[in-house]
Each structure stands twice: as structure tokens, then as C-alpha cells.
Amino acid sequence: MFAMTASNNYLERHSVTISNQTMKFKIDLRLAFAITAILGLVASLTTSCSTPTYCKKSAAAPNTLTQAESAAGWQLLWDGKTTDGWRSPKSDEFPANSWSIADGVLTVDPGMTNGEAEGQSGGDIITRKRYANFEITADFTTTPVCNSGIKIFVQPNLSPIDKLTGKPTGVGSAIGLEYQILDDERHPDAKLGRNGDRTIGSLYDLIPAPKDKKVMPVGEWNHARILSQGKHVEFWLNGKKTVEFERGSAVFRDAVAKSKFKDIPNFGEWADGHILLQEHGSVVSFRNVKIRELPN
Numbered sequence: 001m002f003a004m005t006a007s008n009n010y011l012e013r014h015s016v017t018i019s020n021q022t023m024k025f026k027i028d029l030r031l032a033f034a035i036t037a038i039l040g041l042v043a044s045l046t047t048s049c050s051t052p053t054y055c056k057k058s059a060a061a062p063n064t065l066t067q068a069e070s071a072a073g074w075q076l077l078w079d080g081k082t083t084d085g086w087r088s089p090k091s092d093e094f095p096a097n098s099w100s101i102a103d104g105v106l107t108v109d110p111g112m113t114n115g116e117a118e119g120q121s122g123g124d125i126i127t128r129k130r131y132a133n134f135e136i137t138a139d140f141t142t143t144p145v146c147n148s149g150i151k152i153f154v155q156p157n158l159s160p161i162d163k164l165t166g167k168p169t170g171v172g173s174a175i176g177l178e179y180q181i182l183d184d185e186r187h188p189d190a191k192l193g194r195n196g197d198r199t200i201g202s203l204y205d206l207i208p209a210p211k212d213k214k215v216m217p218v219g220e221w222n223h224a225r226i227l228s229q230g231k232h233v234e235f236w237l238n239g240k241k242t243v244e245f246e247r248g249s250a251v252f253r254d255a256v257a258k259s260k261f262k263d264i265p266n267f268g269e270w271a272d273g274h275i276l277l278q279e280h281g282s283v284v285s286f287r288n289v290k291i292r293e294l295p296n
Contacts, residue, residue, distance in 0.1 A: 062104045078289040080104045086125045089156035089174040098122025107285040126274035133294040136226040141285045146183040148284040151176035153273035166260040178204035201242035206255040209242035
């Protein structure tokens with residue numbers, strides 16, 4: 001507004017005169033400046049989005065809470081700076097390898113293993129606290145041939161299972177319900193499982209995300225949302241619901257029976273569990289990891 005006023009004051013004293021042999025045209029540039037200002041306002045409005053939970057331009061700085069979020073009970077699950085509140089599923093310590101923190105971003109980089117070496121470097125990380133009823137949001141970026149995930153209801157006391165046989169194994173990712181993170185275009189896992197239930201946004205190996213889901217290009221931030229209240233669970237990706245199910249329902253148990261988790265008693269029906277960020281042999285980054293606990 002100040003810039004427009006200053007420009008108007010200037011233009012009241014100046015004009016541009018264009019002449020030819022027969023007539024003179026006097027152009028008041030105030031109209032041009034007004035049009036420019038209006039176009040600038042429109043452009044600024046279009047940088048906001050109708051679903052601000054995954055808009056790339058947010059008014060809030062990364063890894064902070066707005067007043068509205070604080071009032072609604074949200075907390076930072078990762079503080080954006082330290083490893084506080086997180087540990088390895090295998091010990092009380094945070095992994096010494098693979099995980100790094102820089103510029104408000106938590107990155108797992110276990111080395112060039114093309115997303116195949118599940119939990120074989122630094123390993124997964126889990127929250128120190130267990131949760132039962134909650135809503136989680138997180139931003140994440142993928143890399144080519146990426147494979148990772150966000151797990152809920154994680155049970156670190158259960159042995160990991162072999163990805164092919166489903167039998168207990170000494171090496172692998174901790175057991176829980178997984179929100180799949182994957183480079184669908186390049187990683188072979190996207191074509192395995194049943195009906196696409198290993199693609200991004202799916203309940204891994206159990207329920208597929210729709211094919212028309214919105215996925216940001218590799219290297220850009222995606223927004224995940226997970227809601228768990230009682231037996232009801234929802235997965236969201238970039239503002240669109242991808243999966244909805246009832247833990248312990250006939251449909252859920254049928255999906256488990258057809259999955260690699262079929263030999264784990266009461267799989268996915270635990271009363272509570274940890275939240276997990278997965279190390280699966282791929283470079284993946286996270287930020288804005290937030291949670292609010294909900295009533296049952």
C-alpha cells in the first residue's frame with residue numbers, strides 16, 4: 001500500500017506524452033500501476049492453497065506450532081533440532097549411524113542400498129512414548145527408488161519378519177502397522193503384494209491406496225496424516241484419504257490372513273504402541289512431525 005501511494009504521488013507530478021503529426025496522447029500511468037498491484041495481490045493469494053495441511057508455502061516456520069494447533073492439543077513429535085523423545089527399537093539409545101539432523105530436517109541415509117537393506121544400518125527409530133488414540137501429521141520427501149514408512153502401534157518386543165517368507169528373523173524393521181512411503185515409479189515393491197498394497201499411502205501389504213492419489217515429485221515435500229481413534233484408522237496423503245479401516249474387523253483380519261503378517265498373533269490389534277520412522281536402505285527426509293492425543 002505504501003508503494004502504491006508513493007507511486008501515485010510521483011505520477012501526479014509526471015506523465016508520459018506521446019505525439020505524432022496530428023494528435024497527442026497523454027497516458028496516466030496510475031492505471032498501469034493499479035493493474036500491476038492487483039495482479040500482484042492475486043498472485044500472492046494463489047500461493048496459498050485450499051488444503052493448507054500440505055501447502056508448500058506455509059505461514060508457520062517448519063517444526064513449530066501455530067496458536068491454533070497449540071490450542072487444539074498438538075505437540076511436536078520431533079522438535080526439529082535434537083533426538084529427544086526418540087530411540088532405537090533395539091536399545092534405549094538413538095542410532096549412532098544413518099540418521100542426521102540439519103536445517104530442521106531429519107534424514108535417514110543408510111548408504112546406497114537401493115531400498116533393499118531393511119533396518120541393516122542404523123535401523124529404525126521409535127518414540128519413547130507409546131500411543132493409543134492420536135492424530136499424526138508429517139512432511140516427507142522421497143528419493144529415486146526410495147522405500148520407507150511411518151509405522152503405528154509398533155511392538156519392539158516382537159521379532160522382525162523376513163519380507164519373503166514372513167518368518168521371524170534377527171534383522172529387519174520393527175513390527176507395526178505401516179503407512180508406506182515408496183517411489184512407486186521405480187521401486188519394484190510397487191508391483192508386489194496384492195492390488196498395489198505396497199504403494200505409497202497404502203497400509204503396507206494389507207490395503208492399497210487408490211491409483212489416483214496425489215503424489216509430489218521426487219524431492220518435493222509430501223504431507224502424511226494418520227488418524228487412529230479406538231479401532232478406527234485413516235491414512236491421508238496430500239489432503240486425500242488413501243486408506244480407512246477398523247482394526248480387528250472381519251475385513252481387516254482377512255487382509256492380515258493374506259499378508260506376510262499372517263503368522264503374528266493378533267497382528268495390528270494391540271492396545272497401544274510406539275510411532276516409528278523407518279530405515280529401509282533409502283534416503284528419506286522428515287520434518288513437521290506432529291501429534292495430538294485423542295479421547296478413545
